[in-house]
Amino acid sequence: MEPPNFFDLLAKDLLYAILDHLRDDPFAPKFFSQACKSFYALESTHRTALKPRRLDFLPRASRRYPSILHLDLTLCPCVDDFALKALSLAWRSSLRSLDLSGCRLFSHVGLSALALNCTYLVEVDLSNRPDLTDVAAKAIAEAVNLERLRLGRCKGITDMGIGCIAVKCGRLRNVVLRWCIRVTDFGAGLIAIKCKEIRSLDLSYMPITERCLNHILQLEHLEDLVLEHCLGIEDHGLATLQANCKSLKMLNLSKCQNIGHIGIASLTNGAQNLEKLILSSSLVVTTDLAKCLQSFPRLQLVKLDGCLGVESGLKAIGYSCNSLKELNLSKCVGVTDENLSFLVKTNKNLEKLDITCCRTLTPEFIPNLTNSCLRLTSLRMESCSLISREGFLFIGQCQLLEELDVTDTEIDDIGLCSISRCTKLSSLKLGICLMITDKGLKHIANSCSELKNLDLYRSSRITDEGIIAIALGCPSLTVVNIAYNSNITDSSLAFLSKCQKLRTLEIRGCPHISPQGLSNIVARCKNLETLDLKKCRKINDAGMIQLAQHSQSLKQIKLSYCSVTDVGLIALASISCLRYISIFHVEGLTSNGLVAFLLACQSLTKAKFHACFESLIPQQILKYMEARGCVLVWREKTFESSWYLLAISALYFQLVICRNRINHL
Numbered sequence: 001m002e003p004p005n006f007f008d009l010l011a012k013d014l015l016y017a018i019l020d021h022l023r024d025d026p027f028a029p030k031f032f033s034q035a036c037k038s039f040y041a042l043e044s045t046h047r048t049a050l051k052p053r054r055l056d057f058l059p060r061a062s063r064r065y066p067s068i069l070h071l072d073l074t075l076c077p078c079v080d081d082f083a084l085k086a087l088s089l090a091w092r093s094s095l096r097s098l099d100l101s102g103c104r105l106f107s108h109v110g111l112s113a114l115a116l117n118c119t120y121l122v123e124v125d126l127s128n129r130p131d132l133t134d135v136a137a138k139a140i141a142e143a144v145n146l147e148r149l150r151l152g153r154c155k156g157i158t159d160m161g162i163g164c165i166a167v168k169c170g171r172l173r174n175v176v177l178r179w180c181i182r183v184t185d186f187g188a189g190l191i192a193i194k195c196k197e198i199r200s201l202d203l204s205y206m207p208i209t210e211r212c213l214n215h216i217l218q219l220e221h222l223e224d225l226v227l228e229h230c231l232g233i234e235d236h237g238l239a240t241l242q243a244n245c246k247s248l249k250m251l252n253l254s255k256c257q258n259i260g261h262i263g264i265a266s267l268t269n270g271a272q273n274l275e276k277l278i279l280s281s282s283l284v285v286t287t288d289l290a291k292c293l294q295s296f297p298r299l300q301l302v303k304l305d306g307c308l309g310v311e312s313g314l315k316a317i318g319y320s321c322n323s324l325k326e327l328n329l330s331k332c333v334g335v336t337d338e339n340l341s342f343l344v345k346t347n348k349n350l351e352k353l354d355i356t357c358c359r360t361l362t363p364e365f366i367p368n369l370t371n372s373c374l375r376l377t378s379l380r381m382e383s384c385s386l387i388s389r390e391g392f393l394f395i396g397q398c399q400l401l402e403e404l405d406v407t408d409t410e411i412d413d414i415g416l417c418s419i420s421r422c423t424k425l426s427s428l429k430l431g432i433c434l435m436i437t438d439k440g441l442k443h444i445a446n447s448c449s450e451l452k453n454l455d456l457y458r459s460s461r462i463t464d465e466g467i468i469a470i471a472l473g474c475p476s477l478t479v480v481n482i483a484y485n486s487n488i489t490d491s492s493l494a495f496l497s498k499c500q501k502l503r504t505l506e507i508r509g510c511p512h513i514s515p516q517g518l519s520n521i522v523a524r525c526k527n528l529e530t531l532d533l534k535k536c537r538k539i540n541d542a543g544m545i546q547l548a549q550h551s552q553s554l555k556q557i558k559l560s561y562c563s564v565t566d567v568g569l570i571a572l573a574s575i576s577c578l579r580y581i582s583i584f585h586v587e588g589l590t591s592n593g594l595v596a597f598l599l600a601c602q603s604l605t606k607a608k609f610h611a612c613f614e615s616l617i618p619q620q621i622l623k624y625m626e627a628r629g630c631v632l633v634w635r636e637k638t639f640e641s642s643w644y645l646l647a648i649s650a651l652y653f654q655l656v657i658c659r660n661r662i663n664h665l
Contacts, residue, residue: 052076053577054603055083062090069094074102075577077605077629084110088117097123101150102605104129104629108139115142127152127176137161141168148174152202155179159187166194176202178226185212192216204228204252210237213267217243229255238263244270254280254303261288265295273298280328281306290316299323305330305354311339318343325349330356330380337361341368352378356405359384363391370397382407382429389415389435396421405429407455416440420447431457431481438466445473453479457506463487471495477502483532484509490517497524508534508558515543522550529553534582535561544568552576560584566593573600582608584637591616604630611636 047065051072052058058076062068068091073079084106088095095118100106114121121143126132133156140149141164149165149172151157162183165172172195177183185208192198192215199221209232216225222245227233239262248271253259259267260283268274274296283289285307293299299321304310311334318339324347329335335358344350350373355361361384369376376398381387382405392406392415401422406415412435419425420443428444428451430436436459444451451474456462462485471477471492477499482488489512496502502525507513513536522528528551533539540563547554548571555577559569565588572578578601583589591613598604598621607630614634625632 055079056602058083058087062087066091067094070097071095072099074099075579075603077102077104078602079103079110080105081107081110081113085113085117088114092117093120096120097148099125100129101125101127101152105627108133108136111136111139112142115140118143120145122146123148125150126154129153130155132156134158134161134164138164141165144168145171147171147197150176151180152176152178153180155181158182159184159190162187163190166190170195171197173197173221174200177206178202178204178228180206183208185209188212189215192219196220198222200224200226202226203230206230208232210234210241213238213241214243217241217245217248217267219245220247222247224250224252226250226252227256228252231256231258233263234258235260235263238266241266241269246270246272249273250276250278252276252278253282254278256282259283261286261292264289265292268292268295271296275299276301278303279307280304283307284309285313285317285332287312287316289313290320293317294320296321297323301326303328304332305356307332308334310334311336314339315342318346322346323349326352328352328354329358330354332358335361337365337368341365344369344372348372349375351375354378354380355384356380356382357384359386362386363388366391367394370394374398374400376401377424378403380405381409384409393418395419398422400424403427406433407431407457409433410435413437413440413443417443420444423447424450426450427453429453429455430459431455433459434461437461438463438469441466442469445469449474450476452476452501455479455481456485457481458484460485460487464489464491467492468495471498475499475501478527479504481506482510483507486511488512490514490520493517494520497521500525501527503527504530506530506532507536508532510536511538514538515540515546518543519546522546526550527553530556532558533562534558537561537563539563541565541568541571544571548572548574554578556580558582559586562586564588566590566596569593569597570600573597575601575603577603579603579605580607584608584610584635585639595621598625598630598632606631606633608633608635610634 044064045067048067049070050061050065050068052061053075055076055078071087071091079100098121122145124140124143124146126140127150130153132154137157138161146169149169157180175191175198183206188203188206188208189212192212196219198219200223201216204226205228208230216222225248233256235258238259248268251268251274253264275298277299280303285304286309290313300323302321302324305328310329310332314335327350335355340361345368353376366387374397377400379395379398379401387409389410389412392411395404396418399422402424404419404422404425404427407429408431411433416436417440425448441462454470454477464487467482467488468491472495475498478501480496480502482492483506488507488510493513494517497520505521505528515538518539531554544564545568552575554575556579557572559581560583564586569589570593581604594609594613595617609632611634622632
């Protein structure tokens with residue numbers, strides 16, 4: 001007689017709550033379902049979202065999980081009409097959301113079956129299918145309950161197809177037509193006329209003018225409008241607009257270089273609720289623009305990255321806006337201590353600031369920022385080359401900081417000691433920081449236990465000692481970049497393997513990493529998805545075999561300049577969700593091995609190889625890969641000599657040391 005299963009006495013709602021709590025760990029629900037038969041049945045009926053790694057898993061999944069609401073097929077590029085028809089029948093009464101943005105083989109036939117069978121469907125993503133035509137648009141239009149539709153880069157769809165959708169899908173709330181370059185003012189206007197419930201509309205990179213905007217701005221519920229790189233929209237045309245959109249909360253005019261403050265004023269007339277204004281790489285930041293911003297009392301986010309002429313406009317924005325929470329000035333020429341200090345003093349609630357490549361800022365600005373903006377959670381200041389090490393001593397005052405990017409700056413160990421006071425840090429980027437050592441990293445390891453993302457790219461004074469301290473002190477790490485560091489050995493990987501949530505590891509150019517070190521990582525870090533091993537010359541077939549045995553979650557790998565042969569490459573083909581590989585200048589690789597890998601790796605969607613192999617691959621293989629939806633990229637890459645790169649790195653380090661000495665004279 002079997003002993004009683006006491007878990008059967010627990011209420012289903014309690015067990016469902018436990019399952020919901022386990023969703024963040026992709027393996028936990030699987031382990032839960034394997035505990036006993038009742039748990040298996042419970043997990044099967046409770047699961048509502050599914051993202052299969054391969055198409056051949058779909059029939060079994062449809063039998064096991066009858067209540068799927070959200071189906072993501074982006075890992076299955078080979079989804080065809082037959083598969084669409086099968087899944088539409090399997091989940092006809094439950095399916096609400098379907099993502100087909102990575103699929104290339106289905107046609108209007110499959111979409112018709114989907115629309116006919118899944119009558120409760122409210123969301124579909126068909127992005128990145130330039131071959132889809134108006135026939136496909138007409139087919140998906142039969143899904144009359146659609147509320148969210150994404151058609152990004154569907155370059156074959158015209159006004160006719162959009163018209164079919166507009167007429168039949170009157171409940172649409174979120175529409176993305178980004179890069180639909182054959183859709184004109186007529187199609188865009190028709191969507192606005194027929195779909196009165198639209199909340200979000202993306203018309204980026206489309207050949208539209210201001211003619212369609214009168215209809216769009218009359219949408220009573222429109223909150224988000226994206227017009228990025230719509231070069232047909234100009235100031236003089238916008239000045240004639242009669243409509244206004246009081247519900248608008250976000251306006252994106254990035255790369256709209258023909259729109260100035262006059263056009264912005266016309267577009268936002270009456271938009272008292274505007275919260276986000278994105279003007280990246282678009283216009284000159286003048287005092288007139290600043291005056292325009294006075295009309296938006298609720299404005300919280302302004303993005304001006306890549307804009308010109310901020311010298312006079314930035315201070316004026318400080319006068320006009322005092323409720324900003326996010327400001328992006330990345331790569332803006334003319335940002336000075338004076339104008340930016342004034343702006344941060346008038347916006348004390350600022351939470352996110354991006355001053356990447358603002359090369360005229362000095363250490364004098366930093367205390368003005370940290371004394372004024374105590375709520376700062378994100379600070380990006382890559383390549384702020386005039387901010388010396390003293391400036392970083394004040395950053396520790398922002399103790400709510402979660403994200404900090406000081407790539408390519410003069411920060412040193414004392415600066416890291418100050419930053420360690422920011423105990424909520426989850427992302428820290430220290431790439432090309434040549435003054436930091438293990439001592440500084442230990443301060444971070446001792447205080448910032450919530451760290452998830454650490455970038456030490458080309459920070460050449462870091463050794464195993466610092467990485468070991470980080471691995472022990474920051475167990476929640478998910479992304480680690482220690483590329484191009486000749487001091488890193490297998491010891492670092494042995495301790496990083498304790499960070500079992502690790503998803504991305506970049507160790508390119510680390511010459512001492514061996515298959516043993518790689519084995520330590522892959523054996524314990526089961527969630528690893530992205531791995532960069534370029535120029536790790538000791539990595540060979542043994543390492544690839546270990547990867548194949550333990551890293552079934554791996555999606556991307558880079559292997560150029562490694563010591564891998566056909567044997568190792570073919571071993572990787574058994575990884576069920578490997579989607580991307582880049583491999584150049586690998587001496588042990590032959591065309592036969594390449595063909596075997598391509599045929600065996602069923603999940604592959606993109607691969608980069610040296611151009612010398614292209615003529616050696618049979619044409620029928622190339623056509624087969626194209627039909628399967630896999631993009632093969634052939635490049636004529638020259639061989640990069642290691643000694644040359646090391647010499648360049650050493651010279652750069654000496655230049656930085658000299659610059660520091662000059663600055664302190």
